[in-house]
Amino acid sequence: MKKGVFLFVFFVVLINLAFAGGVKETVATPTSVGYQNVLKVGINMEPITICTPTKGTNVMCHMMSFSTHNTLVTISNEDNATIKPCLAESWDILDGGKTIVFHLRKDVKFHNGETMTSEDVVYSFKERILKGGTSRALLSSVVDVVADDDYTIHFELSGADQDLFYTLSAAPSCIISKKAVETEGDEGECYGTGAFKIEEYVQGEFVRMVRFDDYFGEKPKTEEIDWIIYLEDSARELALETGEIDICYSPANSDLPFIEKNPDLKLISVKGLNVYYIGFNTKVAPFDDEYVRQAIASCVNKEDAITVAFDGLADAVDNVMAPAVPMYTHVDGYTYNPTAAKELLSKSGYPGGFKSTIWVDRADEEQMALVFKENLAQIGIDLTVVRLEATTLKASWNNADYQMCLQKFGNTGGPGTSFSYVFTSKAPANRSKVSDSNVDLQTAAAAVETDQVKRQAMYRDLNEYITKKAYWAPICVPQIFVGIKASVKGAVYKGNGSHILTYAYIEN
């Protein structure tokens, strides 16, 4: 018996030691004179499409792609609006904006050693981005992409598209190696032209990137970036406090005071781009009635919702366009006024109120929806909050029982994306099922307007029209937070959460 127990314990310890030896070490931080060699970033989600960046559907993949891949043009980090050269060193806009000629850099190499030519750019767009890529919905104006010579290409457009350059600067519009994809399939996309190359991706654990010495641009000071996955917010923040990571992506609001109190750490706060809104199914009663939508927009207490869901760390908004989007102009919207809401409802066909449901898929949305349930009860609307799992919700927008939703929209493109992605009749995220020719025409007209002053005025008018129509009841824009070691420098923090960490470094 004793012998059996001893053998059992011995066996189990042996198994443990065997496996412990086999698991890879993820933390290695040798230092050299000058800068810390390895930068460790704690991230909050699995970057599943990191090896297929043109299909990147989450912000994490976009953020990481900015270090491994490049786009034809890029947006200035200073004003988040000016378009700057990247893989294309210059461009000419011809035929009133219908043809755009890009002159490519000649010194660009992919991580597999191939030199980038126009053949790769044409292949990237025609075979990847426009076929199955994430950016394709925003590139509907592109008719063809043609190589003129080894280092010149041109885009043929159906009409001038002022948002095109913003879309071309987005991470899923990155340029990939034709040869790599043709020989290695989808995962060949991981060979980019960026300052870092992917060395290892262990699903569920980390992505390790090392500096690419043949990078055409300025060399980063850091030699390696380790993106370590910590799904639990508090554990990620604690890892920052213990020094296991240098940057903590998106810490929970409840953990922010710990970062602020710690003299070795710094809390970065950026104005966000994600608008939380109530969407209405305008195809069904009673939400086809403008007064009903306006009544609801006037009866939701945004400040209370922000306190409950974001600990007060969000800005209430009443416009459909986020204030940090280029060409934003404020227009007056609906503010919390139950008396006015009651009057508006009395003008509709539902003066006594009605029963309805609101769909949400995230905890913060559910918390806000519960506040609104109380608010709307004041005007006789009996709201039931239904929380659906994310993929179930994605697949349920065409269900007959969809009435209202509380969702967020993050504009990662140009100003026109604030309308073309969510309000036009063919918009991919048209949660309010808006089918309004005025919106379609104005959005299309603004997209081709080359006079930027006129264009801004057109977006203001569109913003005002949609706000008044109450196709959405905009709620708030939460602030974006990043916790960093006080010694981290060189990172660029973005309102859409897709921060650029390529040049982040720590001085020894």
Next chain:
Amino acid sequence: MYRYFLKRLFWLIPVMLGVSIFIFIIMDFFPGDAADTVLGEAASQEQLEEYREAHGLNDPVMVRYVRYMANLLKGDMGISYVTGRDVFKTYMQRLPNTLLLAFSGMTLAILFSIPIGIITALKRGTVLDGTLMIISLLGLSMPLFWLGLLLIIGFSLNLGWFPTGGSGDLKHLVLPAVTLAVAKMAMLARTTRSSMLEVLNEDYIRTARAKGVSKRKATLKHALRNALIPIITVIGIELGSSLGGSVLCETVFSWPGVGRLIMDSISKRDIPMVTGSLILTTMLVAFLLLVVDIIYAFVDPRIKAQYQRKK
């Protein structure tokens, strides 16, 4: 015995079939599919349809099932819809972490809970018994998630002894293993206590004592051996549940195990990954339960005799 072992292995076949059919049907009931996840909201209806056609998602559930099983018989568990990676390789990449955590947690639990169970049974009704049982009740009812965070704050943040998460050397293993062990320990200690109490009241223990056998020997050799069957059963069940992955523990400690893999795959409707992972996990658990059955025979000669009679 040998025949029994083979018979049990044979029974794994209908179990696997049942599990795979069940998963396919259940996943089919959920709204949404891999096309929604992979292509994102920017996808047009035509692109979604094209993806579904290309991956056979429009076929009836039984057609998809038969196709899957035909490939499985050829040793092909398929490719993940979401990551495009081989299902078997992805699972096997995570499995060592899960085995490591499960066996470590269980070892710790066994080492502490069985002595606690024996002591509390011997000291029944005393302050020590009451105290240890209250502690075990706390362990049983304490949320794993909360305990994990407390341990991180105490041992990583304040003392700096262990890393907050991830996998690597043995240091990374300590906190998740202790967290997992606490919950298992509570259950195991209570089972040991009740089983020991039952046996300690048996006539043969009294007889052994009357014959002059020391209390220690009577407890450890006569009583514990007879009380082991329910304890082994609980160990088997608890270990089996850990092999399926301890999602909460894996999440808090960023431990890259099978549990998180399965959860992620379910939320993304990645049917090949879910089905493959669950089939492999079921095989693993079924094998474990078989081992438990064999251990019964070694612990209790009466059971071994039963197997031999059946032969």
